[in-house]
Amino acid sequence: MPRSVLPGRTWLLALLVSAVYVLAQLTAGTSWTLFPDSYRYARAAEQHLGADRGEAHRTALSAFCASRADQAARSEKLDPTSAADAPGAAGAASEATCLKRWSDAPDITTGDPRYQSIFSSRPGYPLLATPFVGALGVLDGMRALGLLLAVGGSLTVCGLLRGAGLPPAAAVAGQIAFLVSPLGRWSLQALSEGLVTVCVLGAVWGGVLMARDRRTVGAALFIGSLAVCTVTRYSTALVLAALIAVAMFASWLLRRSRADLLLAGVATGCAGAVALVMKLLGLPSSEVTLQDTFTRHFRAPEVPDPWARLVDLDLKYWSHWIGEQAAMPFFLVATALSLWVLLRRGGVLGPLACAVTLTGAAQIAAHPLVQEADRLGVLMWVPVTLGIALITQAVRDFPSLPNDRTVRVPSSTVETYRADTTDS
Numbered sequence: 001m002p003r004s005v006l007p008g009r010t011w012l013l014a015l016l017v018s019a020v021y022v023l024a025q026l027t028a029g030t031s032w033t034l035f036p037d038s039y040r041y042a043r044a045a046e047q048h049l050g051a052d053r054g055e056a057h058r059t060a061l062s063a064f065c066a067s068r069a070d071q072a073a074r075s076e077k078l079d080p081t082s083a084a085d086a087p088g089a090a091g092a093a094s095e096a097t098c099l100k101r102w103s104d105a106p107d108i109t110t111g112d113p114r115y116q117s118i119f120s121s122r123p124g125y126p127l128l129a130t131p132f133v134g135a136l137g138v139l140d141g142m143r144a145l146g147l148l149l150a151v152g153g154s155l156t157v158c159g160l161l162r163g164a165g166l167p168p169a170a171a172v173a174g175q176i177a178f179l180v181s182p183l184g185r186w187s188l189q190a191l192s193e194g195l196v197t198v199c200v201l202g203a204v205w206g207g208v209l210m211a212r213d214r215r216t217v218g219a220a221l222f223i224g225s226l227a228v229c230t231v232t233r234y235s236t237a238l239v240l241a242a243l244i245a246v247a248m249f250a251s252w253l254l255r256r257s258r259a260d261l262l263l264a265g266v267a268t269g270c271a272g273a274v275a276l277v278m279k280l281l282g283l284p285s286s287e288v289t290l291q292d293t294f295t296r297h298f299r300a301p302e303v304p305d306p307w308a309r310l311v312d313l314d315l316k317y318w319s320h321w322i323g324e325q326a327a328m329p330f331f332l333v334a335t336a337l338s339l340w341v342l343l344r345r346g347g348v349l350g351p352l353a354c355a356v357t358l359t360g361a362a363q364i365a366a367h368p369l370v371q372e373a374d375r376l377g378v379l380m381w382v383p384v385t386l387g388i389a390l391i392t393q394a395v396r397d398f399p400s401l402p403n404d405r406t407v408r409v410p411s412s413t414v415e416t417y418r419a420d421t422t423d424s
Contacts, residue, residue, distance in 0.1 A: 124232030149194030174389030338387020
């Protein structure tokens with residue numbers, strides 16, 4: 001990060017927040033575990049380290065089962081009906097059952113080549129995990145990587161907010177909001193969400209720099225972030241680039257800023273490049289992932305019209321989602337308020353935040369499963385993270401009522417872009 005973007009005092013404050021977060025996770029954090037996808041990423045990392053498929057499977061499975069045993073042991077401690085004279089029995093039984101069930105299987109879900117191709121076409125996270133797994137083993141290595149990605153994502157938020165013109169206190173407020181939101185929790189896990197989130201935030205930061213006349217650095221950061229996102233989860237990179245292109249073109253229609261048009265053009269080129277790569281490499285399409293969803297990982301026969309099934313499932317899911325929001329509307333209210341503030345006061349952050357929100361919603365719409373929605377839609381929290389920073393600064397800027405009861409209008413939090421004033 002350039003020193004001009006994060007001056008000394010911001011670095012010190014941001015690193016202090018990061019240190020407190022890491023310390024809390026290492027001493028009190030209990031939510032970290034390996035998921036079925038984590039097993040496949042660990043297996044791929046072991047193969048990158050030179051293990052054959054069978055050896056990699058056994059190593060990854062051992063770590064997965066040990067993680068599940070720890071989770072069962074934690075649950076046992078909180079169970080009032082568990083036997084006090086046999087502590088740890090649930091964990092030991094869970095690990096033994098897990099190893100017995102999957103030790104001779106090709107995969108803990110299915111060995112179907114269609115399912116395996118979904119993961120083999122996304123090598124980004126396993127490649128990043130390889131040195132950590134090699135140095136620390138599967139469990140410690142992937143946990144260390146999760147901590148690094150969570151902290152890295154929070155520092156990226158801090159950097160892009162400073163790049164957008166916010167003062168240090170507001171930028172660190174955004175960093176804290178990131179860490180305490182689902183963005184921090186899912187970045188911490190041994191899944192690709194953390195790396196994807198950092199890539200998305202990097203693309204937003206690049207867009208901010210491009211809008212502030214740092215076009216070469218901004219374009220390099222924007223394209224580089226989308227490139228890493230493509231090898232990590234190409235569907236997210238494609239949707240994000242396309243939605244940023246649409247959002248920035250709409251912004252150009254309203255503001256007539258050449259910076260907006262330039263960013264729209266770069267995003268369009270990136271979306272086209274991702275689509276071309278998918279076509280040339282024959283990467284699994286949306287139909288493959290839909291069939292995976294509707295056949296329970298290809299255990300059942302393929303459905304004849306997956307798109308119609310998807311529309312029907314989406315109607316049911318979003319109806320359920322609206323009901324949940326009506327009962328506890330914190331996320332909906334926070335998102336609406338944040339987007340309003342970002343569009344009114346955030347300059348280019350407004351349309352970029354809208355694009356990221358829709359990307360998260362699109363990921364849920366492509367897989368509208370209640371049990372996975374929190375993870376798949378985690379990008380929908382990005383506007384809340386950025387909006388809290390702007391709201392924090394707006395509150396600080398709001399003047400106290402003077403004795404003569406004249407009220408001054410607070411100035412905009414984010415500096416007006418030079419491009420907006422010169423190109424209007």
